[in-house]
Amino acid sequence: MRIERDIIYIILAFIVLMVVVPWTAGQLSDQIFFNWPFFFEVAIGGLLSGVMYSLVALGFVLIFKASGVFNFSQGAIVLFSALTLVGLHELGLPMWLAMIATMGVMYLVAVAIEKFVLGKLVNQEHIILFMATIGIAYFLDGFGQILWGSDVKLLDLGISQAPGFYFDGLILINDFDLFAAVVAGVMVLSLAIFFQYTRIGRALRAVADDHQAALSVGIPLNHIWIIVWTVAGLVGLVAGIMWGSKMGVQFSLALIALKALPVLILGGFTSVPGAIIGGLIIGAGEKLAEVFLAPMIGGGIEEWFAYMLALAFLVFRPQGLFGEKIIERV
Amino acid sequence: MDMNERKIGDVILALDNISLSFGSMKVLNNISFDVKQGEIRSIIGPNGAGKSSMLNVINGFYHPQEGSITFRGEKRKEMDVHKAAASGIARTFQNIALFKGMSTLDNIMTGRNLKIKSNLFQQAIYWGKAQKEEIEHRYKVEEIIDFLEIQDIRKTPVGRLPYGFQKRVELGRALAAEPDILLLDEPMAGMNVEEKEDMSRFILDINDEFGTTIILIEHDMGVVMDLSDRVVVLDYGLQLADGPPDEVRSNQKVIDAYLGVSH
Numbered sequence: 001m002r003i004e005r006d007i008i009y010i011i012l013a014f015i016v017l018m019v020v021v022p023w024t025a026g027q028l029s030d031q032i033f034f035n036w037p038f039f040f041e042v043a044i045g046g047l048l049s050g051v052m053y054s055l056v057a058l059g060f061v062l063i064f065k066a067s068g069v070f071n072f073s074q075g076a077i078v079l080f081s082a083l084t085l086v087g088l089h090e091l092g093l094p095m096w097l098a099m100i101a102t103m104g105v106m107y108l109v110a111v112a113i114e115k116f117v118l119g120k121l122v123n124q125e126h127i128i129l130f131m132a133t134i135g136i137a138y139f140l141d142g143f144g145q146i147l148w149g150s151d152v153k154l155l156d157l158g159i160s161q162a163p164g165f166y167f168d169g170l171i172l173i174n175d176f177d178l179f180a181a182v183v184a185g186v187m188v189l190s191l192a193i194f195f196q197y198t199r200i201g202r203a204l205r206a207v208a209d210d211h212q213a214a215l216s217v218g219i220p221l222n223h224i225w226i227i228v229w230t231v232a233g234l235v236g237l238v239a240g241i242m243w244g245s246k247m248g249v250q251f252s253l254a255l256i257a258l259k260a261l262p263v264l265i266l267g268g269f270t271s272v273p274g275a276i277i278g279g280l281i282i283g284a285g286e287k288l289a290e291v292f293l294a295p296m297i298g299g300g301i302e303e304w305f306a307y308m309l310a311l312a313f314l315v316f317r318p319q320g321l322f323g324e325k326i327i328e329r330v
Numbered sequence: 331m332d333m334n335e336r337k338i339g340d341v342i343l344a345l346d347n348i349s350l351s352f353g354s355m356k357v358l359n360n361i362s363f364d365v366k367q368g369e370i371r372s373i374i375g376p377n378g379a380g381k382s383s384m385l386n387v388i389n390g391f392y393h394p395q396e397g398s399i400t401f402r403g404e405k406r407k408e409m410d411v412h413k414a415a416a417s418g419i420a421r422t423f424q425n426i427a428l429f430k431g432m433s434t435l436d437n438i439m440t441g442r443n444l445k446i447k448s449n450l451f452q453q454a455i456y457w458g459k460a461q462k463e464e465i466e467h468r469y470k471v472e473e474i475i476d477f478l479e480i481q482d483i484r485k486t487p488v489g490r491l492p493y494g495f496q497k498r499v500e501l502g503r504a505l506a507a508e509p510d511i512l513l514l515d516e517p518m519a520g521m522n523v524e525e526k527e528d529m530s531r532f533i534l535d536i537n538d539e540f541g542t543t544i545i546l547i548e549h550d551m552g553v554v555m556d557l558s559d560r561v562v563v564l565d566y567g568l569q570l571a572d573g574p575p576d577e578v579r580s581n582q583k584v585i586d587a588y589l590g591v592s593h
Contacts, residue, residue, distance in 0.1 A: 213427035214429075216420070217415060218412055
């Protein structure tokens, strides 16, 4: 991947802003406590929660890359996979076995989606496929809850949620967040390799551009779709596990998809690294703003920060950081 | 070109009594013709005659309700897109269907898709067979790029290319599959005289050098009559004539269909 100079400037500008603004705020206002260990604690906490956003955003990016379709059902996939995992675990399967079984279920879901929905919609407009994913979302939401019930379920991986002390006790970091970051890192690396270096990667991009042409060169559309939806299911499962351990497995898991939207706009809908960097910027940005600006301009910044940032991007750089700039010859 | 030097072989593809309809609209009505190994076979006719539908039947996009298709001696009711591609039928489209976000090189590489044999795991770690294969395919693709004289636009995303070049890249992608039969749907539509001459030269060279059988749809009658060995004429889904260019040109039904006739 070639990185434009613009992108580096934008990212550097963000980093500088994220350091300079809290520091300045600390100097200007008595109400704001600022010292460097505390700053890093907030920043690292923010980056780690950004990783959690990235996990969800990744699922969107995968399907968008492979079908040019915004997959409305990614949130539902997260919920469904987490419900299935916990449900199977409650039935008595050990956690590792339940995970493998859930992966199998996500594969079956992908096959079913291809067979009953997308397979019938070859060569249709993207908007029609998008509508279909809305249908899939509602179906999975309901189906998961019919199967496994709609109570809040506990998901315990046995990893401490308590904060640990690092750097001689100067900085507090949640161990679970660190764990999530490592998992996300490994996943991103494998996905990047998968998409960059395999024939499948090229076939995926081809399918996203033109179904008919892809078919004519012998790319098996149905296989590609099954692969992509399975991978999106697996990424959804990982996101579901991480978020589910934090806030319990329940319907609101499906809504974290909303948090992924600004990440996508920031990073670009077609870029795996974009989803990561977008998540990191938003995660760190909103936490820093909440802690260091709220006493001056009022709280609740965390609620709107991501969306405002996304809005700014839509105005000034609609393709996002790493997205493909669409140039249409007229 | 001396016709006697070219080797035209046996029938490779035969279409018998093909009928295709969408609902009550009959698009193809009892069409029968055959294509011989190594020939340039043209399908002509006014707009809406069913020419593109015919190509879609041949590569399996459309499944005719009646009739049969005999390809390499194997008779079947309909073609399957994937099987058609795998057994050596490649095509271009009337409205260019390229992968717009991808470079010229990547577009043509997709044409090699069916020839890549290494497995997913080998590809993922880009090791051993996968690496060797990628280099081999890349070599072949470079040959095609040289052949079509598009070296300069190798890395350009095809969405940015002018129309004439997009047509060439699409031809390149079809060639990358090293097809036995190449279906060309109006390869010269919208081109100026010079571009048409280039494209005609490519078509003749492909046929001559690689021995590729070509089925061509084209509106420019000068081009069709110059290039083709045999021409089949369709009008409103009906077959009007079939034969060598000279014979077709003097056929009264064909003249009527093209010039219009008062009834």
